[in-house]
Amino acid sequence: MLLDKHTFVIPAYKESPFLETCIQNLLAQTVKSNIVITTSTPNNYILDLANKYNLPYYINEGNTKGIAADWNFALSKSITALTTIAHQDDIYLPNFTETVLNSIISKGKDVLIAFTNYQDLISTELRGFSLNHIVKKILLIPFMFKNNIDSVFLKKFVLAFGDPIGCPTVTFNLTKLQSFSFSNNYDCILDWFAWYELAAQKGSFLYINQSLLLHRIHAESETTNSIENGKRKTEEKALFSLIWGKHLAKLISTAYAIGHKQNKV
Numbered sequence: 602m603l604l605d606k607h608t609f610v611i612p613a614y615k616e617s618p619f620l621e622t623c624i625q626n627l628l629a630q631t632v633k634s635n636i637v638i639t640t641s642t643p644n645n646y647i648l649d650l651a652n653k654y655n656l657p658y659y660i661n662e663g664n665t666k667g668i669a670a671d672w673n674f675a676l677s678k679s680i681t682a683l684t685t686i687a688h689q690d691d692i693y694l695p696n697f698t699e700t701v702l703n704s705i706i707s708k709g710k711d712v713l714i715a716f717t718n719y720q721d722l723i724s725t726e727l728r729g730f731s732l733n734h735i736v737k738k739i740l741l742i743p744f745m746f747k748n749n750i751d752s753v754f755l756k757k758f759v760l761a762f763g764d765p766i767g768c769p770t771v772t773f774n775l776t777k778l779q780s781f782s783f784s785n786n787y788d789c790i791l792d793w794f795a796w797y798e799l800a801a802q803k804g805s806f807l808y809i810n811q812s813l814l815l816h817r818i819h820a821e822s823e824t825t826n827s828i829e830n831g832k833r834k835t836e837e838k839a840l841f842s843l844i845w846g847k848h849l850a851k852l853i854s855t856a857y858a859i860g861h862k863q864n865k866v
Contacts, residue, residue: 756800
């Protein structure tokens with residue numbers, strides 16, 4: 602039991618048909634951890650599931666505007682330093698917690714965030730070939746030589762041409778991130794912007810090259826919606842401009858957006 606080490610916080614949103622499956626996956630981990638549910642959209646569906654599984658349940662009655670507010674509130678309710686924001690649509694494989702905790706503990710206290718590999722799930726089928734995943738693997742090449750990178754240059758380089766870090770797989774070391782919060786300037790790429798800001802801090806990014814999560818792609822997901830309405834491309838271009846300047850940003854963002862076509866259902 603490592604209940605004093607790790608917490609899953611689930612920022613539940615509306616009435617996701619996948620929320621209960623997510624809870625069951627977290628309860629079925631080979632190493633147990635705390636599970637907390639938070640929400641900015643309180644309803645009987647979420648409350649009933651919290652009661653059914655005897656989980657702490659918190660309603661965000663303060664700033665409820667945007668995903669950043671939801672995620673920041675979720676992190677504020679974590680019981681432990683090591684915290685994973687569990688995305689309600691995704692499936693955490695049974696050894697996720699055990700593998701992540703063992704990896705972080707073995708690398709020492711300097712880890713800022715740890716993240717794992719993952720696979721895409723469309724309906725009930727695992728996706729095979731994916732241009733998006735190929736691009737992400739290329740971006741993660743520096744981790745082939747060392748899975749724990751503390752160089753500011755290399756951490757930023759990994760993120761300079763796109764975001765290869767799967768947000769649902771990330772475990773935060775809040776001891777090292779006491780002033781951290783997601784920016785409300787972004788709705789779609791707030792995670793990528795967060796990693797880029799964290800890359801400038803002292804400490805390491807730890808990559809666990811094992812697929813420990815199934816990322817569900819479906820028509821109602823926020824990812825699909827942001828691609829459909831063009832908001833994701835707009836925000837990506839803004840961050841590329843911050844990194845590379847406006848001229849190169851247009852070229853890079855156009856090329857990067859091609860991979861997103863496979864994230865639409």
